[in-house]
Amino acid sequence: MSLADKALWVIERNSGRELTLGSIAAACNVSRSHLANGFGTASGWPVMAYLRARRLSEAAKRLAAGAPDILLVALEFGYGSHEAFTRAFRDQFGTTPEEVRNGGSTDRLSLVAPLRLTNGRARTPIPTLGELRRLRLVGLSAPCSYESAIGIPAQWQAFMCDHYADIPDKAPGIPIGVCRAPDEDGCFEYMCATEIRSVSSPRKPLAALDIEPGAYAVFDHRDHVSTIFDTYTAIWNEALPAAGLNAANGPVLEFHNDAFDPGTGLGGLTIWIPLQRDGNGSGR
Template structure:
């Protein structure tokens, strides 16, 4: 069973229990960042957003069926007060619990059913364990989410056409992509970056990021760059658990191969996953 499937089971099995990203990750025996990435790449949903949507959908079914006490329904599905439940319910469905109970119908509600995840289309990649030395990076950072990764190619276009040439003291190598660790709602920062030799603060909108020496699991993505999410899904849900590796709550790095062609999206890249504890590996 994949990490995402395990998380789905935990969510559905414990619908009346208090659940957090940390507690679901602990049940899956992975870090919070690992769970957020595994679930997000496999489903397109942030974990906690899916949890809230599922609980509110089941609460709506209970209300439409004529539940006599709205507060009891609220408490059953993890809300501590009538007010908090009503606020979340209105945000999700655009109506109130009272209106659904009085109307006895779910016709106008966009309910979220339990997910059924399909198997990833990528073959399970085999990691290499490597050490990465200190890196100084300057790049263009933007908020992203699992539902909005379609914006990343445009971000790269803006970075390369408007900012890359003006970055001072660059190390002449292919640019690097950085996915920051997701937050509780599944949002993360994505940075298109160039490695630099100095620590001088760049001009806005560019930002400076320093990567400390650490151990990484490194995976090859040889296909077209548009299919990278299939590789990520296989990494987070299958390859890391199969290799007995624990991902840390830290950034994921994407190093483009020297043969990578930004005009065609071909040439491949390597995905570097930060590990929880130091492991032996070759220094790069």
């Protein structure tokens, strides 16, 4: 069973209990970042957005069947008040719980059914272990999600064409991609960056980021760069658990190989996943 499948089981089995990204991750024995990345890359859903959608979908069925007390339905599905439930319900479906109960139907609602995940689109990569030295990076950062990751190539083009040449005191080497740890809504910052030798502050819209030294699991992505999400899916859901490794809640780094060609997307890169040193998956 993959990590994403384990998380699905926890969510479906305990949807009436208080669940957070941290508690679901703990039940799967991984860090919050590991779970958010594993579930998001496998399903396209942020963990907590899927949890909310499933709870509200089941609540809508209950209401359409004539549940007499909306507050009891709200409490059953993890909402502490009628107001909070109504607000979330309207955000999800564009209507109110009362209207669904009075109409006696969910036909006009976009209900979310339980996911059935099939992983294995990419071969499961085997990690090597590496120690990363301290890095000081400067780059162009932008908010991202699993749904909007298609915009990352355009971000790279903007960084390389509009900013890269003007960054002072660059260290030798090919620019580096940085994926910050996702939040509870599955949103993360992606940075197109280069290492610098100095400690000066960059000019906006560029920003600086310090990467602390630490232990990493290193994976090769040898295929076209457009298939990198398939490799990430295999890493988070299969490769790390199979190797007995727990990811920390730190940035993931993408180091392009010397042969990488931005014109074709070929040449490959290595993916560096920060690891827990204590092995408990609780995060740094």
